[in-house]
Amino acid sequence: xxxxxxxxxxxxxxxxxxxxxxxxxxxxxxxxxxxxxxxxxxxxxxxxxxxxxxxxxxxxxxxxxxxxxxxxxxxxxxxxxxxxxxxxxxxxxxxxxxxxxxxxxxxxxxxxxxxxxxxxxxxxxxxxxxxxxxxxxxxxxxxxxxxxxxxxxxxxxxxxxxxxxxxxxxxxxxxxxxxxxxxxxxxxxxxxxxxxxxxxxxxxxxxxxxxxxxxxxxxxxxxxxxxxxxxxxxxxxxx
Ligand code: ATP
Numbered sequence: 001x002x003x004x005x006x007x008x009x010x011x012x013x014x015x016x017x018x019x020x021x022x023x024x025x026x027x028x029x030x031x032x033x034x035x036x037x038x039x040x041x042x043x044x045x046x047x048x049x050x051x052x053x054x055x056x057x058x059x060x061x062x063x064x065x066x067x068x069x070x071x072x073x074x075x076x077x078x079x080x081x082x083x084x085x086x087x088x089x090x091x092x093x094x095x096x097x098x099x100x101x102x103x104x105x106x107x108x109x110x111x112x113x114x115x116x117x118x119x120x121x122x123x124x125x126x127x128x129x130x131x132x133x134x135x136x137x138x139x140x141x142x143x144x145x146x147x148x149x150x151x152x153x154x155x156x157x158x159x160x161x162x163x164x165x166x167x168x169x170x171x172x173x174x175x176x177x178x179x180x181x182x183x184x185x186x187x188x189x190x191x192x193x194x195x196x197x198x199x200x201x202x203x204x205x206x207x208x209x210x211x212x213x214x215x216x217x218x219x220x221x222x223x224x225x226x227x228x229x230x231x232x233x234x235x236x237x238x239x
Pocket of ligand 1: 039
């Protein structure tokens with residue numbers, strides 16, 4: 001039997017007032033891909049990813065994640081995906097370790113396992129050198145890193161990230177990229193939005209570009225770039 005796609009959307013729409021932020025979007029994200037979701041400001045990227053995350057209800061159309069339909073099977077879906085929204089919910093009065101362990105407990109991990117994995121993740125994300133520091137005192141880049149660490153604690157099969165590198169310095173971004181690539185190497189699917197085309201170009205094997213809520217281009221990175229074109233050239237050409 002074929003493995004279902006990581007993400008499929010069917011004529012997905014989200015209307016705010018009289019304007020469609022997402023306007024009949026059909027996405028197909030294969031399992032195991034590192035997928036970049038691009039578009040100019042206001043194109044509908046955040047609106048789309050929030051619908052995929054179950055944070056905003058679609059006006060119409062359908063969503064399937066890992067072959068399960070949203071929102072009907074959202075509980076099962078949420079057990080198997082990891083989320084890093086642009087404004088992740090963090091608890092300022094917890095340390096990074098406490099927060100990550102807490103998220104693990106929410107995903108149903110037994111306390112010793114949650115604690116063990118939280119420790120490993122904090123080390124992996126290089127957040128372990130000031131163990132007593134509260135998230136409220138973290139820098140923006142550290143907040144992004146702890147949000148990503150916590151989102152990985154239940155070993156998600158699909159990882160959805162909205163602008164994960166925004167406000168993160170080069171060293172932190174390098175670390176996050178390595179960790180994401182490693183997730184893909186181990187069979188997970190990564191779907192992210194980003195404004196930084198060079199980052200997407202280097203990391204992603206597939207991309208989709210939207211404009212005014214509609215898909216304008218989608219496919220394998222290698223096929224989209226004709227000749228010596230960079231992703232930026234492609235982007236400027238189509239939007
Ligand atoms: P950016 O790159 O600037 O972050 P984006 O591609 O993520 O943009 P969205 O944030 O999805 O774009 O916005 C798409 C459109 O929907 C915009 O015109 C925006 O003003 C509108 N929009 C988004 N959220 C809301 C909301 N809660 N209420 C009304 N309009 C909204």
